[in-house]
Amino acid sequence: MILSAGPSWNPIIDLQQMWSFPFMVNAFRAGTIVAVLAGVMGWFMVLRRQSFAGHTLSLIGFPGAAGAVLIGVAASYGYFAFCLAGALVIAALPRAGPGGYSEESAVTGTVQALALACGFLFVALYKGFLNSINALLFGNFLGISAGQVTLLGVVAALSLAALAVIGRPLAFASIDPEVAAARNVPVRALSVAFLVLLGAATAEASQITGTLLVFALLVMPAATAQALTARPGRALALTVTIGLVVTWLGLSVAYYTPFPVGFFVTSFAFAGYVAAQAVRHTRPRWRAASSEVSPMPTGIAR
16 A cells, blocks of 8 residues: 655654554564574574574464464464474473484474465464465555553563673573583573574564564564674674665655565565675685785885
8 A cells, every 4th residue: 555655855854754653653663673583583583503493483373363263262362372383392402412413303393394384374374364474474564553662671671671681691602512511601501592583583474574574673673683793792783784775765665655664674674685695705706916015115205
């Protein structure tokens, strides 16, 4: 739905026009909350190489939300119930030993397949409008209520507070788990705690982006930031910044077009990732070219 003929040359007037609608205010508030939480959790997820687990949790949210709609309750409860339960299942998988990671991936994929099958069953049993199912899959930025914004804010605050407590040992265990275990860092407990927090973040982000586009905010900003810098603090801050920019930009562009917000958020995040990879691969060539240029001898008059 096009709400305006197009943006003006005055961004302040454009923002005032967009924020004169309560649903746009709620969309910006919810998008900001989700972008911050998803950025922080996504940075640790990419660092720990658990993107497949995050992808599985996002898909598990689909049958949870569809089942909640089927029984007549808010989809938010289904998102959180299934994502948190799925996180506990993945966390219970053994990871030690030579075949630990392959076993985890196999069981995670099995849980993912079962979750999708249950989602299709709930969709088949649901007799309402198909548009609500599309919102579960592809998100509904513009349908966020004030109550949902409050719920998202509470969950984000609790999740970020918990992550702040375990953040330093979690980063240590993520980078070198063997050395961390040798220094009595509770690697297993930290892994379980992080997966539960990731499940909460995935459930929250899925309500905005949908279960199929959740990686737009969970993976792409973190992958982009880590391609640009190896410093943890700078990469984390850059991840959150990228997530906020693509979310705000996607909402602003979608306001003037009939196309869905999730498409623009994902497209902008993908464009940023491609640009970061281009810079990453071009940077060594620049350094090599600059090193080949010999400095001008001193003492020579120009």
